[in-house]
Amino acid sequence: MKKKLLTLLLGTSMVMGLAACGGGSDDAKDTASGGEAAKIFDQKCSSCHGGDLKGGMGPNLTKVGSKYSKDEILDILKNGKSGGMPANVVEGDDAETVAAWLADKK
Template sequence: MKKKLLTLLLGTSLVMGLAACGGDKDNTKDKGNGGTETASAGQKIYDQKCSGCHGGDLKGGMGPDLSKVGSTLSKDEILDTIKNGKGQMPQNVVQGDDAEKVADWLSNKK
């Protein structure tokens, strides 16, 4: 009985240890599938600052749908909207380098 309990405890510890080490959550690395550090950083900033109005899936909410914004607006036009606002969107919700990263990331949404 003690051997079975010891085996169960060791097995559980091994599974928990592997689970804690697995699952690379760092989205800033290039995974070889077209993802780049800037794109991942842009997505993270979007999730923090923009998703409340534009939705976590880019489909809109209070703000418009951005899922295909890159097909109608260039990176510079998106950056201009971020900096100057438009409609009900206030200006400078995201600023500086962060705004560049978000604009770059959104410009690839086509």
């Protein structure tokens, strides 16, 4: 009985840990809805900018489209930005998709 309880508790804590790290929750996708762009953002950008776009190590992007156009965002994705944004984190068609999505955040 003790083994079963311990196994249950351990399994539950692992699932909760994955959910807290983004492994099992769709909350970020709901908050930052955008289909494919949101998926790319979650995979490539959310570790610095947060799954909800509110920032972390990187700046808040919830209203980034008010500050930068799609082309300016694409340039930042391609070339990086001084202060910590590395170049080419998102490339090619994915960069175009994410830049357009972020440009709509106003």
